Amino acid sequence: MELGLALAGTSVRAASTVSPRWGAAVAMPLFASVAKPRPVHRDxxxxxxxxxxxxxxxxxxxxxxxxxxxxxxxxxxxxxxxxxxxxxxxxxxxxxxxxxxxxxxxxxxxxxxxxxxxxxxxxxxxxxxxxxxxxxxxxxxxxxxxxxxxxxxxxxxxxxxxxxxxxxxxxxxxxxAELLLAQFQTMLGYSDGVARELTVRFVRRYFPTEQDPFAWLSAVxxxxxxxxxxxxxxxxxxxxxxxxxxxxxxxxxxxxxxxxxxxxxxxxxxxxxxxxxxxxxxxxxxxxxxxxxxxxxxxxxxxxxxxxxxx
Structure with a gap:
């Protein structure tokens, strides 16, 4: 898993050298992806x-x-x-x-x-x-x-x-939910510019009719x-x-x-x-x-x- 994250981070950072939008485009499909399911513990x-x-x-x-x-x-x-x-x-x-x-x-x-x-x-x-x-x-x-x-x-x-x-x-x-985006940025090591572009893409993709979905995706x-x-x-x-x-x-x-x-x-x-x-x-x-x-x-x-x- 660590190798996969390292490779993903490298890809996102490489794309971001062209522009933050490119970096966000590479990061976007990774954000909602889930690793292979963990097995049921024998207990x-x-x-x-x-x-x-x-x-x-x-x-x-x-x-x-x-x-x-x-x-x-x-x-x-x-x-x-x-x-x-x-x-x-x-x-x-x-x-x-x-x-x-x-x-x-x-x-x-x-x-x-x-x-x-x-x-x-x-x-x-x-x-x-x-x-x-x-x-x-x-x-x-x-x-x-x-x-x-x-x-x-x-x-x-x-x-x-x-x-x-x-x-x-x-x-x-x-x-x-904003913490999750921040943690994703930390894991992959991309810039704040990419983070801002990723947030824009995320909202546009999953909440196209809402201006600020984070207002209700929050327990605070x-x-x-x-x-x-x-x-x-x-x-x-x-x-x-x-x-x-x-x-x-x-x-x-x-x-x-x-x-x-x-x-x-x-x-x-x-x-x-x-x-x-x-x-x-x-x-x-x-x-x-x-x-x-x-x-x-x-x-x-x-x-x-x-x-x-x-x-």
Whole structure:
């Protein structure tokens, strides 16, 4: 993957020596492309094998239609939906799935376009929103939506835009879509001029009727409606999405609850007891999760996982 990024960056920078527009033209098809789907971890295979599977069709990033694989466990009357992040897949939530089903919830997850078992080669945030909207039509009001990373942002934007959920959980999530473009620039190492041209092309391609789509693709500029309970979980050593994004999300949603961990990183946190316990507490009670603090309080509880045993 690192070699692929290096070659892509070289191509974009070489084209930009002609003009920023050329550089942006080379970068554009790379932006929404997804790497080869990660395999299901062997620890998660049994849970995934027990899922009831179906396929739904959404418009897709190019609005021409694409199939999405949906997984369902449990038979409870209250539904919790799980939204994975970029380069992720539904199976990453396997541990949380088991815990939620044990608590009596119906649990629904999906592989976004170009991820896991779903079709396609490209995707963007609108696909997560479209999937959540369709799942709402099928299951009705959600007890909760839990989103990791890119899926967390998609969940926030979807609920702010009308998807009905009693509460929302984000973990390791960015606060707005503009961060993703900035990270893409950092990865490929192109100039600010190319970045500006890429933004213009991006808006023209995917949002041709809107002057500023970033105004609604943002958990800061378009927060949740007042009174919607929100739990924001993030690890201080996350190397993919900066820890400061959690404060931006929480700050835009007064009364939200924050939980910071240390040493779990960006993805390993999904299987950590601190995260699992906080989510279960949050979706089953009206109280703040154990070890968490209100975002408008003076402090946020930090959880440090124990060191592995030496054998």
């Amino acid at each position: 998660d295979e049994y849970t995934m094998s027990r899922a009831r599977r179906r396929t739904i069709r959404i418009a897709g990033v190019h609005r021409r239609g694409t199939d999405v694989t949906v997984y369902e466990w449990g038979s409870g009357e209250r539904t919790v939906v799980l939204a994975h992040g970029w380069d992720g897949r539904a199976s990453q939530f396997a541990t949380l799935v088991r815990d939620l089903v044990a608590e009596g919830f119906r649990v629904v997850a999906f592989d976004a376009p170009a991820h896991g078992e779903s079709a396609g080669r490209r995707t963007y945030l609108v696909d997560w929103i479209d999937v959540l909207t369709q799942l709402q039509a099928h299951h009705g009001r959600f007890a909760a939506v839990v989103g990791h990373s890119f899926g967390g942002l998609g969940s926030l934007v979807a609920v702010a835009g009308g998807v009905e959920a009693e509460r929302v959980v984000t973990v390791a999530s960015p606060a707005d 500029r378009r927060p949740l409606s007042a009174g919607t309970p929100l739990l924001v979980v993030h690890d201080e050593r996350d190397r993919v999405v900066p820890f400061g994004e959690a404060a931006r999300i929480a700050g835009a949603n007064p009364g939200s609850i924050s939980l910071a961990t240390t040493g779990l990183g960006h993805s390993r946190i999904l299987k950590a007891d601190a995260f699992l316990d906080a989510v279960l507490d949050f979706v089953t009670t009206d109280a703040a999760p154990h070890g968490a603090a209100r975002a408008d309080g003076n402090a946020v509880r930090r959880v440090v996982p124990p060191a592995p045993a030496l054998v």
